Amino acid sequence: MARADDTELIDTFEEFYRSYYRNEIGELAQKYPNEQKSLYVDWDDLYRFDPNLADDFRNKPEQLKEYAEEALRLYDLPVDVSLGQAHVRARGLPTQTDIREIRSDHRGMLIAVQGIVRKATDVRPKITTAAFECQRCGTLSRIPQEGGDFQEPHECQGCERQGPFRINYDQSEFIDAQKLRVQESPEGLRGGETPQSVDINIEDDITGEVTAGDHVQVTGMLKLDQQGSEREKSPMFDFYMEGTTVEIEDEQFEEMDITDEDKKEIIELSNEPDIYEKMEASIAPSIYGYQKEKRAMIFQLFSGVTKHLPDGSRTRGDLHMLLIGDPGTGKSQMLQYVKEIAPRSVYTSGKGSSSAGLTAAAVRDDFGDGQQWTLEAGALVLADQGIAAVDELDKMRSEDQSAMHEALEQQSISVSKAGINATLKSRCSLLGAANPTYGRFDQYEPIGEQIDLDPPLISRFDLIFTVTDNPNEEKDAELAEHILTTNYAGELNTHREHMNNSDYTVEEVKNVTDEVSPEIDAELLRKYIAYAKRECYPTMTEEAKSVIQEFYVQLRAQGADEDAPVPVTARKLEALVRLAEASARVRLSDTVEKEDAERGTAIARYCLEEIGMDPETGEFDADVIETGTSKSQRDRIKNIKQLISSIEDEYDEGAPVDVIVERAEEEGIKTSKAEHEIEKLKQKGEVYEPRTDHLRTT
Incomplete structure (x- = not known):
């Protein structure tokens, strides 16, 4: 038997339903039990109706849920339906618990x-x-x-x-x-x-x-x-x-609390003429230089717009970027800084990551009841709608690298493990860092050959920056001064914190630390990025379209000759669009202007000159990035292979290496290049040595 106060509570809930949820209960009655079995109640509505009842619902939910469901069963329905097993589910609590x-x-x-x-x-x-x-x-x-x-x-x-x-x-x-x-x-x-x-x-x-x-x-x-x-x-x-x-929660960064005060500050900032320079100065201010790289990182943080087409397909808006360079140039520090600023981010290092740790692992454990296989999300899934920073990409095994292909282009991860077939979302930007093959760049080798990553993976990066460390007296003096100032600022700050009787005044410390502090506070920058990604979806103007089109067509025109290499592929065109959109988002603009397109093409050109150029011919060659071998190199390998096959018939024991090199020189191939290509052919198994210093084709 229900006690008097129980009956009173049930009546209160019935009254609440009549006041607030008449239509919802009518809809539930029509759809029950096949399409809908629950009535969703907003806690705010309950609080407006009776604050004490709402507080009781939070503090004693088990009992009150029973009364709420009993009230639903007793509710007078217009149709002859019994809501015997219907649930009452409360949602929208005023506070979240971490x-x-x-x-x-x-x-x-x-x-x-x-x-x-x-x-x-x-x-x-x-x-x-x-x-x-x-x-x-x-x-x-x-x-x-x-x-x-x-x-x-x-x-x-x-x-x-x-x-x-x-x-x-x-x-x-x-x-x-x-x-x-x-x-x-x-x-x-x-x-x-x-x-x-x-x-x-x-x-x-x-x-x-x-x-x-x-x-x-x-x-x-x-x-x-x-x-x-x-x-x-x-x-x-x-x-x-x-x-x-x-x-x-499909909405990005819902939990980022952006107040009206913050919004005002963000909009004021976006209208400043030097906003791009301020943003650059706010990325890893303790690292000297790298203006282009820092600007590209800002564009990556803001990202382009993800497009959903009427046929259901989507084009990614996220930018992928790779920093490849000499040790000690601050790549990892920049990655760590971006990870701290990105509203949603995951950082992982190549050596310590397996393909399952990056994508998804099928784990057999006692989670649930009894032993069963479950999927566990990896780093690229956890970084969904954010940034995945992967350091030391070159130290990863090639099968772990290949696990990233689908995540980068399709932005999903398909898992077929232990009888589980699933597709997980991985809509993230990848910021990678790697060292060259020999640990440091060799200025006499084409850069494309010195990147020890799979060509299919490299070709998925929108931007690839090479960070070389060449001695230069003027630059080195500036760098030394910057590093010493940064350290001095750190020393003063620490000294004041730990020494009660410090001789340095707050003013002195502030003057020095201001030199190395970011232009825009990191917390404000995080909110700025989240706000821009949530509120800003820019569209292209005709002027911006024509700038990008002209840049692309001009580059492609260089490959119109029969013998010329293909300078860039259509993938680069999409990258240009993403860069221009990100540039517009930095200004919180709803349109992509001509200047945005020019900023994007300037960065793309800089990257191409650094890495997408054949050092022998000075021409842009997409194959340097896409396949790891430039066209001139492929032609040379072909020529040397033909030389070997024509010479080997003249000698019983195969073609002598010195004769091959001599003939190659007559054809205009330098001795060092010829020897290098012969080594490559041997590694690939296309030629073999029947005896020392003699070669035959396979």
Whole structure:
């Protein structure tokens, strides 16, 4: 029997439904039970109706959820439908609880957590009421299954014997159940904290909606689970949640709190004429120079616009960028800085990353009930809609590098492991750093040959910068002064913090640190980027289109000759569009102007001159990047191979190397180049040595 105060609560809920949710309940009645089984209630509505009731719902959700569902069953419906198994699910709590801030005080309360789904089990049936049939007399006993353990009858209610029993599945009641592990979002973590996670049990109509890698907000009741085994129970408990609502957050950076004050400051900044220079000065100010690279990083942080076409296909807006260069040039530091500024980012280093760690791993463990395979999201999935910074790309095994191909172009990751076929989202920009093949650039070798990465991977990068370290007295003096000033500023700051009787005044310290502090504060820059990506979707003007088209067509025209190399491919055209869009976003502009297109083409030209040029001919050659071998080199290899095959017939023991080199010189190929190409042919197995210094073609 319901007590008086219980009846009062049920009546209050009925009144609340009549005032606020009349239409929603009518819709639920029409769609119940096949299309819809839940009534979603906004906590704000409940608070407006009765603040005390709303607070009780947060503090004692289990009891009040029962009353709310009972009120729904008793509600007068216009159609003859019984909402017997309908759920009432509360959502939109005024505050979120960080996963790492969950404490024992939250036990039994309704809380909202936000994060990324790290693992999700398959949806499985869970028994809620088990009907046991006595095998001796056939009597049915129904036992509700609540809590973690499976309850069986002690004795038969008919013949009073202790079984044996078997479960009658037709008479039992089942519900769909799924278990999720939600981990803190990477953008909420600062200072290298290890992300924490919470397990969430969900049931019935909200199961099967999410997959590993989805950003979600979950509202549910916090419960405790005792650690240890049946025999040895521990005084320590684990938290878990009984989820009532799971909402997928497609909106980027929802949790970034941008106040009206911030908006005003951002819009003021965007109107300043030197905004681009200010942005450059705010990226890794402790690293001297690299203006072009820093501007490209700013464009990567803002990114182009992702286009969705009417036929359902999409074109990526994210820019991928590779820094390749000599050691000690500050590449890793720039990566770390960008990771700190990007509103959502993941940093990983090549040597310590496997292909599963980057994409997704199929893990067999006791997550859920019993051993089962689950998908665990990797770094590129966790960086969805942000930036993945991967250092030391060249130190990764080639099969780990190839795992990134699909993530870079299609922006998804397909997994076929342990019988699981799934596609996870990976809509991120990649910022990579690598060293040349020999650890340092060799000025006598074409740069394309010194990049020890798979050509298909290299060709997916929109921008490739080479960072060389050549001695230059004037530059070195400026660099030394910058590094010493930076260190001095750090010394003063630390000195003042740790020494109580410091001789330096606050003013002195401020004057020195101002020289190396960013123009725009890092926190404001993060908000600026998030705001621009959320609010700004620029479109091309005709002038901008013609600048890009002209640049592309002029470059391609250089390859019109039969013998000329192909200067750039159509991939570069898309990169130019993305750069121009990102440039417009920096100004919070709704249109891509001529100047934006010019900024994009200037960076693209700089990259092409650095890396996409054949050093022998001085012409742009796409093959240097796309295949790792320039056209002039391919022609040379072809010529030398033909030379070997024509000379080998003249000698019994194969073509002598010195004769090949001599003939090559007559054809205009330098001795050093000829020897280098012969080595390459030997490595590829296209020629072999029947005896020392004699060659035959295979």
